Amino acid sequence: SREVRLASRPVGLPTAANFAVADVTLAAPGPGQVLVANRWMSVDPYMRGRMYDRESYVPPFQVGEVLQGGAVGEVIESNDPGFKAGDLVMSFFGWRTAFVAPAAALEKLPAVAGVPTQAFLGVMGMPGLTAWGGLLDVGQPKAGDTVFVSGAAGAVGSLVAQIAKIKGCTVVASAGTDAKCAWLKSLGIDHVINYKTCGNLLEAVKAAAPKGIDVYFDNVGGEHLEVAIECAKPFARLVECGMIGDYNATEPSPGPRNIIMVVGKSLKIQGFISTQFAGKRAEFAAEMAGWIAAGKIKWEETVFEGIDKAGDAFLGLFSGANTGKMLVKL
Numbered sequence: 001s002r003e004v005r006l007a008s009r010p011v012g013l014p015t016a017a018n019f020a021v022a023d024v025t026l027a028a029p030g031p032g033q034v035l036v037a038n039r040w041m042s043v044d045p046y047m048r049g050r051m052y053d054r055e056s057y058v059p060p061f062q063v064g065e066v067l068q069g070g071a072v073g074e075v076i077e078s079n080d081p082g083f084k085a086g087d088l089v090m091s092f093f094g095w096r097t098a099f100v101a102p103a104a105a106l107e108k109l110p111a112v113a114g115v116p117t118q119a120f121l122g123v124m125g126m127p128g129l130t131a132w133g134g135l136l137d138v139g140q141p142k143a144g145d146t147v148f149v150s151g152a153a154g155a156v157g158s159l160v161a162q163i164a165k166i167k168g169c170t171v172v173a174s175a176g177t178d179a180k181c182a183w184l185k186s187l188g189i190d191h192v193i194n195y196k197t198c199g200n201l202l203e204a205v206k207a208a209a210p211k212g213i214d215v216y217f218d219n220v221g222g223e224h225l226e227v228a229i230e231c232a233k234p235f236a237r238l239v240e241c242g243m244i245g246d247y248n249a250t251e252p253s254p255g256p257r258n259i260i261m262v263v264g265k266s267l268k269i270q271g272f273i274s275t276q277f278a279g280k281r282a283e284f285a286a287e288m289a290g291w292i293a294a295g296k297i298k299w300e301e302t303v304f305e306g307i308d309k310a311g312d313a314f315l316g317l318f319s320g321a322n323t324g325k326m327l328v329k330l
């Protein structure tokens with residue numbers, strides 16, 4: 001088996017030198033254990049947070065150890081009655097081509113019509129749950145509301161934008177390339193802004209939402225958050241899902257300079273972690289599968305081939321190399 005390890009802790013933007021690929025020999029599966037060959041590995045922005053040596057909601061990665069993350073694989077050999085060769089399973093053992101694990105640590109994947117295996121790392125998986133729970137539970141959008149979403153062509157953002165449309169909202173979306181913006185337009189998103197070329201983000205959002213915004217779904221932080229506060233209507237909800245623009249900062253980033261508006265406009269700023277919605281996974285999966293079957297939700301994926309490309313795929317998250325879910329195919 002081959003695995004990707006954290007070779008050193010990144011300072012600022014990670015580089016290829018922070019990752020090392022190593023060969024390991026796997027023991028045969030013992031009683032109750034299963035040998036799995038991974039087919040798809042998830043590449044996620046939150047993994048950057050685990051590369052710092054600090055306390056957080058998930059423990060830090062250790063230098064020299066394999067990077068953990070979600071993966072979808074196929075059972076090769078099973079010593080547990082619950083699994084048989086050929087079963088597709090979700091696991092959290094990270095960036096490795098194969099592994100041996102106790103059966104209890106694996107989740108058998110259901111067959112869902114129109115949903116390929118790797119979608120359980122995206123639209124039907126953690127990013128989907130994040131978009132669904134974050135927007136609907138935290139953001140509380142109502143029909144007729146204007147929803148602003150940043151990082152809108154990404155795994156989470158593209159689902160937030162489409163779920164907001166399903167709920168009858170007007171959607172303003174921002175992304176970093178014209179091709180991403182064109183894709184969002186093709187999905188029926190009302191107003192799409194290329195934040196890198198629009199010149200003035202505040203003016204662009206004001207033009208798209210002259211009456212202001214009711215919900216902001218934040219994936220990026222920084223200037224976008226300031227603009228959202230500026231454009232927020234009274235009692236607007238600001239959903240803090242992520243701030244990727246700050247993940248590589250070596251100093252604490254300055255807060256929104258207009259934070260004082262939170263008082264006068266009675267704004268609600270609320271963060272969340274997707275695990276908060278773990279108890280609602282069945283409800284999420286049923287609703288999302290229904291939307292997919294009805295053609296109401298579409299998704300994209302960007303695929304890097306081979307475990308040696310996992311580091312490059314991760315770095316690509318910070319340069320906007322992905323449209324939709326970033327994946328590594330093994």
Ligand code: NDP
Pocket residue numbers: 044045046126127130151152153154155156157174175176177180219220240241242243244245246272273274275316317318319320321322323324325326
């Ligand atoms: P994405 O698929 O959105 O990939 C990251 C994207 O972020 C890039 O494609 C790029 O697109 C954009 N980006 C990168 N750097 C910047 C920057 N400095 N400013 C603006 N945009 C930038 O990733 P995910 O959908 O997996 O995650 C989106 C966000 O949600 C992240 O912040 C992540 O941490 C967070 N998240 C939070 C969870 C939670 O439980 N709270 C769970 C899952 C994700 P572009 O070309 O448009 O710049």
